[in-house]
Amino acid sequence: MRHRSLLIACLVLVFAASGSAQTPGTAADPISGTWKGDLGLSETSRNPFTMELKFDGKGAVSGTVLGPGTFQIKTGSFDAQTGALKLEVGTVNFVFMGTAVSGTATGQVMGNKETGTFRMTKTAADAAEKPAGADPAVFKMGFGEVAGWVGKAADLVPAEKYAYRPVDTVRTFGQLVAHIADAHNYYCARGAGKNVQWSDAVEKGRLDKATVVAKLKQSIEACDGVYAASAAPPLMANIAHTNLHYGNIVTYMRMLGLAPPSSQTP
Structure with a gap:
């Protein structure tokens, strides 16, 4: 079939x-x-x-x-x-x-x-009929789930595979995770009321596993503090963006013969 x-x-x-x-x-x-x-x-x-x-x-x-x-x-x-x-x-x-x-x-x-x-x-x-306010706890839960999957995926992929990319026209695995960290830094700063501009600092920096994982964890920790007290629109955009690229991560991991975190039994 x-x-x-x-x-x-x-x-x-x-x-x-x-x-x-x-x-x-x-x-x-x-x-x-x-x-x-x-x-x-x-x-x-x-x-x-x-x-x-x-x-x-x-x-x-x-x-x-x-x-x-x-x-x-x-x-x-x-x-x-x-x-x-x-x-x-x-x-x-x-x-x-x-x-x-x-x-x-x-x-x-x-x-x-x-x-x-x-x-x-x-x-x-x-x-027009939606509730006027949004519960920060709901946003925090949504971010925590997908960010947790990304973090586990970053840990699971071997260091020598951080340079892997399915085709030459897409990011390497290391660049993909670094891009997610850059997005966390941008959207969560915006969600905290800071007038920052987009920066590719993590993606343009060192892309070895140790460096990228550390930068990702820092970005998640910074976001956790913002999600604890806010439900600003940039925080929803951050959840959507992270979900989009976690979909990419799932594809990369499957092609590497690895099971993505969201498919593993708790």
């Missing part, structure tokens, strides 16, 4: 109808409504999709994924306390797992033994 990759399956979900009917939510319902976003295996290869979701107020989520066809959400759940969102899509056998906060959802999408990332937002009419 021909192997169906996540990327091929993504093409099935290409958004086709821009005039989809919306399901209005309420101020107390952060999920029900129309969501639009994209997913993919990398930051440069993304495929758009639309979801119509309905939250029962008790934890269950139902709905459809819209594209050239309509795919039913087989099972879905949302934890209003933590923001944890999980959707299992029938037929294409996708699982979306992430967090939904203030009209924005990010996380991982898994299917056919591959893992990518997704991001989606409520459409304008529904987004």
